[in-house]
Amino acid sequence: MTTIDTIIFDLGGVLIDWNPRYLYRKIFKTEEEITWFFENICTLDWNDQQDAGRSFAEATEELVLQYPEHEVPIRAWYGRWQETITGSIPDTVSILRQLKEQQRHRLYALTNWSAESFPWALENFDFLHWFEGIVVSGTEKTRKPFPDIYQILFNRYNVDPARALFIDDNYKNIVGARAVGLQAIHFQSPAELRRALAELGVAL
Known part of the structure; x- marks a missing residue:
């Protein structure tokens, strides 16, 4: 060895x-709603791009433009990110x-x-x-x-x-x-x- x-x-x-569910349990009513949001809107692949250097602002605005009906929870991802820890x-x-x-x-x-x-x-x-x-x-x-x-x-x-x-x-x-x-x-x-x-x- x-x-x-x-x-x-x-x-x-x-x-x-760190777990984004800590934050989104304050926003959504059920775990199923959170899971859907993570799988379809604020996905792991999307978050990975910020980990690789993309700015919070660019990432947020791109997603809000794509899914305006989910603007509030999208903006929470980085607007309230400290609540994920x-x-x-x-x-x-x-x-x-x-x-x-x-x-x-x-x-x-x-x-x-x-x-x-x-x-x-x-x-x-x-x-x-x-x-x-x-x-x-x-x-x-x-x-x-x-x-x-x-x-x-x-x-x-x-x-x-x-x-x-x-x-x-x-x-x-x-x-x-x-x-x-x-x-x-x-x-x-x-x-x-x-x-x-x-x-x-x-x-x-």
């Missing part, structure tokens, strides 16, 4: 509790803290996040400053699972993918990470993450 010297964390869904995921932050205190691994973050809203995260989550570096998709104008964003992190921070471990809750990003030579853990819960780290020889 290759010794792991670098651990790379995703943020939303791993360390930060409830805080941190404390047990995962605890794992990150232990890794930081051990000083056995280099720690980085690789996140699909808009460049417009990420400064807010930096101001509100102190643990983001524990990383040696963070690669933000919206700043780089590309996103996971495309290979170029992983390569940006490798090149910028001199990371050897064969000695690095990546953690993400989105399985597509896990597939992308493995394709560029990273070992990867598909995040399900903090408890399962602890077990998976132990299996890879990362003792906490």
Whole structure:
């Protein structure tokens, strides 16, 4: 087993509790209405374009023009985006803290996040400053699972993918990470993450 010297964390869904349903439960009456809206109006593919650098304003106006009858919930996506985040995921932050205190691994973050809203995260989550570096998709104008964003992190921070471990809750990003030579853990819960780290020889 290759010794792991670098651990790379995703943020939303791993360390930060982000879920658009938190906001849209205040707007729609049922989960079914929310699901329909996400599948047909504010879709994941649409949101991905903002993560890859498109501006909130351009994305919103394009969708409002296309679906004027849904203007209010469309504008809420970015007008009230802070309501999609409830805080941190404390047990995962605890794992990150232990890794930081051990000083056995280099720690980085690789996140699909808009460049417009990420400064807010930096101001509100102190643990983001524990990383040696963070690669933000919206700043780089590309996103996971495309290979170029992983390569940006490798090149910028001199990371050897064969000695690095990546953690993400989105399985597509896990597939992308493995394709560029990273070992990867598909995040399900903090408890399962602890077990998976132990299996890879990362003792906490």
